[in-house]
Amino acid sequence: MADFSDLPLAMRLPLAVYPWRRVDPVPWVPGSKPLTHARVALITSAALYRPGIDAPFEEVRGGDSSMRWLPDDVVPHTLAVGHPSHAFDRTPVDRDRNIAFPLDRLHEMVAQCVVGSAASRHVSFNGSMTAPGRFLRHTAPGIAAGLIQDRVDTAILVPI
Amino acid sequence: MCTQSVGLLAGAVETVGIRTVCIALVRDVARRVRPPRTLAVPFPFGAPLGCAGRPDVQLQVLRQALALLAHPGPGPLLADFRA
Numbered sequence: 001m002a003d004f005s006d007l008p009l010a011m012r013l014p015l016a017v018y019p020w021r022r023v024d025p026v027p028w029v030p031g032s033k034p035l036t037h038a039r040v041a042l043i044t045s046a047a048l049y050r051p052g053i054d055a056p057f058e059e060v061r062g063g064d065s066s067m068r069w070l071p072d073d074v075v076p077h078t079l080a081v082g083h084p085s086h087a088f089d090r091t092p093v094d095r096d097r098n099i100a101f102p103l104d105r106l107h108e109m110v111a112q113c114v115v116g117s118a119a120s121r122h123v124s125f126n127g128s129m130t131a132p133g134r135f136l137r138h139t140a141p142g143i144a145a146g147l148i149q150d151r152v153d154t155a156i157l158v159p160i
Numbered sequence: 161m162c163t164q165s166v167g168l169l170a171g172a173v174e175t176v177g178i179r180t181v182c183i184a185l186v187r188d189v190a191r192r193v194r195p196p197r198t199l200a201v202p203f204p205f206g207a208p209l210g211c212a213g214r215p216d217v218q219l220q221v222l223r224q225a226l227a228l229l230a231h232p233g234p235g236p237l238l239a240d241f242r243a
Binding site for chain 1: 180
């Protein structure tokens with residue numbers, strides 16, 4: 001996928017008129033800290049959660065604005081996929097959670113000394129939000145505060 | 161919607177001093193949302209890191225995303241994945 005013009009017409013039209021929100025002003029933290037000393041957290045919007053431990057994500061109007069912390073030692077293939085959208089093929093993520101939550105890859109990069117360390121926990125939320133206001137007001141500040149508390153300095157955000 | 165959601169969250173996280181890099185499945189959405197750093201990938205919805213069971217491709221995406229952190233700024237920075 002690349003641009004709107006690559007999408008099917010039925011999908012393209014609603015996206016063309018949707019009131020996209022924007023980051024303004026655009027913050028910028030200088031990347032002077034070497035990756036080899038970085039503490040990296042993953043943030044996935046695939047609504048992954050631990051069955052039997054975490055509450056499942058809910059299908060609510062505008063999108064579930066909650067989030068789940070996933071510990072760094074979680075086994076990716078044990079996570080359930082709570083993303084409610086039917087707009088994508090679930091086969092890849094059903095087969096390999098790393099496609100949207102590349103925890104095994106992050107651990108490999110730590111082992112290879114490409115990055116310094118993995119965060120003690122990572123973030124999962126439901127990216128299928130047409131009305132992200134509540135998420136931005138209530139959930140995002142908590143995520144940011146938790147990452148600071150965990151001394152994270154780098155985050156990789158992955159949609160699905 | 162996911163590309164918008166991660167972009168907006170990246171803005172909130174970067175604002176508190178944590179550098180971020182986003183993967184984007186639709187370049188036009190990243191252009192509108194303007195997260196600080198974005199790697200646009202040519203993969204379909206549901207496969208942001210390319211291929212299930214292909215750790216080599218997944219690592220390639222992550223390495224290119226992390227490479228954007230070396231850019232001096234300012235953002236928004238939007239780069240395309242190179243296979």
